[in-house]
Amino acid sequence: MSNEINAKYKQIGNILNKAGPYILTDSVIEILKYSISEDNLDFLVAFKKNISQTMEQLKESIAKYCEKTYSEEEILKKVDQLAKRGVMFDQPNRHGVVVFRLAPIYRQFEYTFMKRLEKTDEYIELARLFNESEKKLAAIAQDDYDNLPNMVKGMPAQDRTVPIRENKETGEDIKIIVNEELEVPEEQIITTQDIKELIEKFDDIAVGQCYCRQKEDFLGHTCEQNPPGESCFTLGKSARHTTKHGFTRLISKAEALKILKDIEDAGLVHKVYHLNSDLSKDEVAICNCCSCCCSTSKVSVTYPNVNIASFTVDIDQDLCRGCGTCVEKCFNQVLEINEHGIAEKVEEECIGCGVCAYLCPENAISLIKGPHRRVNIIPEKGKV
Numbered sequence: 001m002s003n004e005i006n007a008k009y010k011q012i013g014n015i016l017n018k019a020g021p022y023i024l025t026d027s028v029i030e031i032l033k034y035s036i037s038e039d040n041l042d043f044l045v046a047f048k049k050n051i052s053q054t055m056e057q058l059k060e061s062i063a064k065y066c067e068k069t070y071s072e073e074e075i076l077k078k079v080d081q082l083a084k085r086g087v088m089f090d091q092p093n094r095h096g097v098v099v100f101r102l103a104p105i106y107r108q109f110e111y112t113f114m115k116r117l118e119k120t121d122e123y124i125e126l127a128r129l130f131n132e133s134e135k136k137l138a139a140i141a142q143d144d145y146d147n148l149p150n151m152v153k154g155m156p157a158q159d160r161t162v163p164i165r166e167n168k169e170t171g172e173d174i175k176i177i178v179n180e181e182l183e184v185p186e187e188q189i190i191t192t193q194d195i196k197e198l199i200e201k202f203d204d205i206a207v208g209q210c211y212c213r214q215k216e217d218f219l220g221h222t223c224e225q226n227p228p229g230e231s232c233f234t235l236g237k238s239a240r241h242t243t244k245h246g247f248t249r250l251i252s253k254a255e256a257l258k259i260l261k262d263i264e265d266a267g268l269v270h271k272v273y274h275l276n277s278d279l280s281k282d283e284v285a286i287c288n289c290c291s292c293c294c295s296t297s298k299v300s301v302t303y304p305n306v307n308i309a310s311f312t313v314d315i316d317q318d319l320c321r322g323c324g325t326c327v328e329k330c331f332n333q334v335l336e337i338n339e340h341g342i343a344e345k346v347e348e349e350c351i352g353c354g355v356c357a358y359l360c361p362e363n364a365i366s367l368i369k370g371p372h373r374r375v376n377i378i379p380e381k382g383k384v
Contacts, residue, residue: 009033012044013105016087018051020104023140027132028105034126035085035108042067043078044087044102052101084245086111091241113211114232114247119218127218134295138302138384145381152304152376159271159287159296160279160308160372162195163354164264167363174357175366177314191279191372193310195260195270198235198283205256206239208232208248216293225290227266228259233286263288267329269353271296271307279308279372291331298332298349298377302384307375311352311367315343319364326356326365332377351375 009032013024022028036044046061047053053061055072062070070078079100082088086108089101109130117123141148166173192198199205207230213223233256234242242248251259260270268288275281291299296307313335315326322341334347335356343364357365 005038008038008041009036012036012041015044015048015051016102016105019102020106022105023133023136025133025136027129027136031105031108031126031129031133034122034129035087035112036082040078040082043070043075044082047102052099054097054099058100080245083241086247089241091237109215110211111242111245111247113214114208114242116209116229117214117218124218127215130215131219134302135384138379141303141379142382142384148304148378149376152306152378155304155306156277157279157306157308157374158277159273160191161311161351161353162193162198162270162272162286163311163352163367164270164358165194165196165354166358167360168265168358169361170363172363174354174363176311177366177368179368179370191310192272192283193369195286196257198272198286199253199256199260201283202235202239204236204239204250205253206234206243206248206250207256207259208234208242210288210293212295213290213293221293223290224292225266225268227268227288227290228262230259231263231268231288233288235283235285238284260288264355264358266290267355267359269297269331269351269355289331291333296377298334298347301377301379304376304378307351307377308372309351309375310372311354311369312350313345313352313356314366314368315345316364316366317342319362321362321364323361325359325361329355329359331355349375349377 006029009029010024013028013032043066045065046058048065050061058075079088079090083090087103089103090098093099112126192201209229210231216223234248239248239250243250268290271287271289272283273285275284289296291297293300295301296305320342322337322343324337326343327335327337331353332349332351334345334350335343336346338344352367354367357367
């Protein structure tokens with residue numbers, strides 16, 4: 001019987017993978033058992049040909065593929081149950097028609113751990129299972145390590161960095177230098193480059209826990225940067241969805257800016273996510289990342305990822321006093337103190353986050369602005 005149930009969960013896992021691929025290890029099957037009750041397995045078969053459907057389309061798919069029939073009331077109940085586990089979206093399209101769409105499996109991790117959770121045995125085990133699934137991806141990357149530079153070329157950018165724009169010590173704007181030597185592409189996409197402007201852009205803003213840090217906390221690792229617990233934002237349509245299903249809470253723009261100030265003081269990096277990883281589409285979320293817990297940093301990455309950056313740093317050699325604050329706080333560890341006791345950039349993975357410029361007590365760091373560029377982050381060899 002257990003093998004039969006596992007086979008059904010694997011079938012549903014393969015259907016969910018049409019929304020975004022994930023390796024269906026034993027750990028992932030156990031995660032699906034947490035997120036999807038057995039009485040919802042048959043219902044999800046209705047999405048095997050189309051992962052995004054209106055109510056009328058879904059009724060037709062149920063009649064064609066499912067063993068049972070469901071009333072509209074039963075469908076809405078099941079959708080709500082699954083949405084509250086991060087398995088499904090139930091949002092209106094631009095015409096106001098509600099569309100039921102499957103979410104990628106990794107969304108179950110993000111949404112579950114975006115809620116403030118009690119450190120129970122159940123959630124500790126769930127954190128362990130997600131960690132095991134990540135280790136599997138890391139092992140796959142290591143097995144094909146020499147090919148990672150080629151692999152990353154075809155990967156879409158996971159996120160985009162928006163820099164901090166002022167110095168904490170002085171309250172003055174960080175100096176922005178426009179690099180006029182770089183050729184700007186004719187079709188350069190214009191994106192919001194100031195976190196305050198981004199907050200002003202949206203009427204609906206929600207905040208939840210950082211899913212990376214909460215998971216790491218459940219696994220016994222305390223974040224080294226002591227950041228605010230609530231530090232993951234969803235925006236617009238995404239804010240309405242995550243709030244409706246209990247993952248986040250809606251907040252005012254003023255509260256969002258206050259939380260973001262605390263986030264900047266902790267030295268976190270503003271990472272923005274666009275719909276379908278397409279810079280021409282609206283932003284849907286803001287993560288605020290640390291080096292020790294978030295897998296997008298060069299420090300913690302175990303599977304390659306890509307960031308879009310538009311800035312890099314410039315250190316004034318006359319103003320720098322070599323205190324080492326920027327080296328300590330650098331997200332991707334690209335700075336060091338040189339033989340002259342002055343900070344300098346020594347690696348290429350600078351994403352221009354502005355954390356070093358914000359926290360520099362001498363206000364000796366400026367940001368150089370250029371066109372969007374891909375910053376490829378590849379794990380160290382042997383890191384799993």
